[in-house]
Amino acid sequence: MPELSFLQAINQALLQEMQADDTVFVIGQDVGEFGGAFKATEGLYKAFGRRRVIDAPMCEYSFSGLANGAALMGLRPVVEFQFADFISTAFDPIVQFAATEHYRQGHPVPVVFRAPCGGGAHGGPFHSQSPEAWFVHTAGLKVVMPSNPYDAKGLLIAAIRDPNPIIFLEPKYLYRRQKAEVPKEIYTVPIGPASITRTGDDLSVICFGAMVPEAIQASESLQHEGISCEIIDIRTLSPLDSSSILASVQKTGRALVVHEARRTAGVGAEICSIISELAFESLDAPVMRHTAPDTPVPYSPPLESAYRPDSTSIAMAARKLAAY
Amino acid sequence: MNTLSSQQQLQLLYWMKLTRAVDDRTEDLYKQGKIPGVIFSQRGHEAIAVGASYALEPEDVLAPMHRDLGAYLLRGMTPGTIFAQAMARIGGPSRGRDTNTHGLGDLSLGIIGYISHLPQSMPVTLGAAFSFKYRGEARVALTFTGDGASSEGAFSESLNLAAVLNLPAVFILENNRYAYSTPTHHQYATRNLVQRAEAFGMPGYTVDGNNVLDVWQVTAEAVDRARSGGGPSLIEAHTMRMRGHAIHDPANYVPKQLLEEWETLDPIKITTDTLRNQGVLDHTTEADIALKVKTEVDAGLKWADSSPLPNPDTLTAGIYA
Numbered sequence: 001m002p003e004l005s006f007l008q009a010i011n012q013a014l015l016q017e018m019q020a021d022d023t024v025f026v027i028g029q030d031v032g033e034f035g036g037a038f039k040a041t042e043g044l045y046k047a048f049g050r051r052r053v054i055d056a057p058m059c060e061y062s063f064s065g066l067a068n069g070a071a072l073m074g075l076r077p078v079v080e081f082q083f084a085d086f087i088s089t090a091f092d093p094i095v096q097f098a099a100t101e102h103y104r105q106g107h108p109v110p111v112v113f114r115a116p117c118g119g120g121a122h123g124g125p126f127h128s129q130s131p132e133a134w135f136v137h138t139a140g141l142k143v144v145m146p147s148n149p150y151d152a153k154g155l156l157i158a159a160i161r162d163p164n165p166i167i168f169l170e171p172k173y174l175y176r177r178q179k180a181e182v183p184k185e186i187y188t189v190p191i192g193p194a195s196i197t198r199t200g201d202d203l204s205v206i207c208f209g210a211m212v213p214e215a216i217q218a219s220e221s222l223q224h225e226g227i228s229c230e231i232i233d234i235r236t237l238s239p240l241d242s243s244s245i246l247a248s249v250q251k252t253g254r255a256l257v258v259h260e261a262r263r264t265a266g267v268g269a270e271i272c273s274i275i276s277e278l279a280f281e282s283l284d285a286p287v288m289r290h291t292a293p294d295t296p297v298p299y300s301p302p303l304e305s306a307y308r309p310d311s312t313s314i315a316m317a318a319r320k321l322a323a324y
Numbered sequence: 325m326n327t328l329s330s331q332q333q334l335q336l337l338y339w340m341k342l343t344r345a346v347d348d349r350t351e352d353l354y355k356q357g358k359i360p361g362v363i364f365s366q367r368g369h370e371a372i373a374v375g376a377s378y379a380l381e382p383e384d385v386l387a388p389m390h391r392d393l394g395a396y397l398l399r400g401m402t403p404g405t406i407f408a409q410a411m412a413r414i415g416g417p418s419r420g421r422d423t424n425t426h427g428l429g430d431l432s433l434g435i436i437g438y439i440s441h442l443p444q445s446m447p448v449t450l451g452a453a454f455s456f457k458y459r460g461e462a463r464v465a466l467t468f469t470g471d472g473a474s475s476e477g478a479f480s481e482s483l484n485l486a487a488v489l490n491l492p493a494v495f496i497l498e499n500n501r502y503a504y505s506t507p508t509h510h511q512y513a514t515r516n517l518v519q520r521a522e523a524f525g526m527p528g529y530t531v532d533g534n535n536v537l538d539v540w541q542v543t544a545e546a547v548d549r550a551r552s553g554g555g556p557s558l559i560e561a562h563t564m565r566m567r568g569h570a571i572h573d574p575a576n577y578v579p580k581q582l583l584e585e586w587e588t589l590d591p592i593k594i595t596t597d598t599l600r601n602q603g604v605l606d607h608t609t610e611a612d613i614a615l616k617v618k619t620e621v622d623a624g625l626k627w628a629d630s631s632p633l634p635n636p637d638t639l640t641a642g643i644y645a
Contacts, residue, residue, distance in 0.1 A: 025458065051458065054489070059481040059484065061481055062450065062484075062485045063447075065446070065448050065451065065478070065482070066447050066448075066450045066451040066454055068447070068451055069448035069450060069451020069453075069454070069455070070451035070455045070458070071451070072451065072452065073385070073452050074455065075451075092441055092444060092478070093444060093447065096444065097439055097441075097444060097448065101437075102642055102644065102645045104418045104422045104427040104437065105417060105418060105429045105430075105437050106417075107429065109645075110645075139643050163645035164644050
């Protein structure tokens, strides 16, 4: 099986799904001949031309709104944001229209809003954010964040085929840092179910996106210390797979929730609540969060390292939880 | 130059009168306490909504705003459906989830429901227009927006994007002189809004929004251009909002004299006068129209009243498709 990077897996998913379905088109800034800011759409313009690969002017609001309208009329738009930070300029079409149209009117809006998210690449406050909580809080959207090339391809194809609007967040830190086996053929990874990345007995690490490889690395060093971690990669942040999370915590009795986004009212807070409400009697320790602090994402490497959880800090948090 | 037959002109009058009658009856329902939310008067906007949507073909799509009741009716939405929506009954297109003229969409009639955040219907309309071009269909998408919405960034973005992609879209800007309480001289510093068309590279038209034939005429030209691949157009239709922003608003900020002047230009009155003078509208025809309007409205009201309120058990149904 060929090995692909996360970015190549995204690119292949787009190419193959566009070959398979003429209603799929891509719109965004610089996505055409240039191939996108991160090269996720490289080769698509050559394969499909300007009819289906549309270089938009700099107007995220309007081209997201255009995608909504095209989706209403039966097309399958894939919108690319150059950075997830820029989604705020298109907040209105996403949370007011795309998210509510089916509930209000019964009309499906199958748009995929793709966006490179997260830090670790010294992008500073405007190119490093993890905005998933904005959208998880909005009813009617699905929010997906893969952590590896295999899931990236399968989840993106599933997202394009899903009849709902989907915020598809791609941790750009992972774009070129890992390679993994990815089947050549088209396949889907279902939107919804979490994945048990590692099984373990002592504590559950519930994480997603770029924090998954960090948690795996942490669990390997913890293994030598006799602490066995179960790693749950939630993959779909909305709707959340509560039952997989609860089943793991009921087994281990300890839960550490990790994310790269800020702490207050982050997705982790919701996961902690679910565990506290529904698995209280299984807990041997308080549910713990390990997240970024409530600050903007800083640029300078020492500041960004202090901001962003990594394998070392996850291991420290896990030791504290295991010792409780 | 496009022209309309006498029969077609009478149809325009009928749709405007039906709009007015549904609007008036909606206000009655509100006063009777049968509408739990807010309602938006249509008075002054009848000619724009009816004239513009009359220029479309059945396969075209339009996205009205909250003062375009005439467009919904003309596209085939029944008065009963419209009353049911305002009365929060399941017979409305939103099944009790959205208010009055908001969310009154029905794609089977080619209507994209009004999105409260003006001018968000503009980019959504672009998407419909884009889909027509994408599939090589000779269809047109038309949307309505207002003078207040012209100040939003999305207004400019949408005109630019429509022009750059050369989409088969028509934008109707209903300039009714007030955005809630804000008069147009606090909204923009230019003499008019139609000049924005030139700024973005598309034809712009100014039209008397109280003259239904003029509105139809100019829209038909813009629709023809869009359908034949000539790209988008902006039409600024001038009128006056004859009531408050919504029913709760007495609009004391509007000078009385201004309303009195515009009252003489009432779109239904001037069309009626014109058609009478031309001998197109006689007493019998006028009585026929009045009877047809009353019958439609009465039947609609009866139907809406028989439509139940939604079951609370359905609260979370349909969040996802």
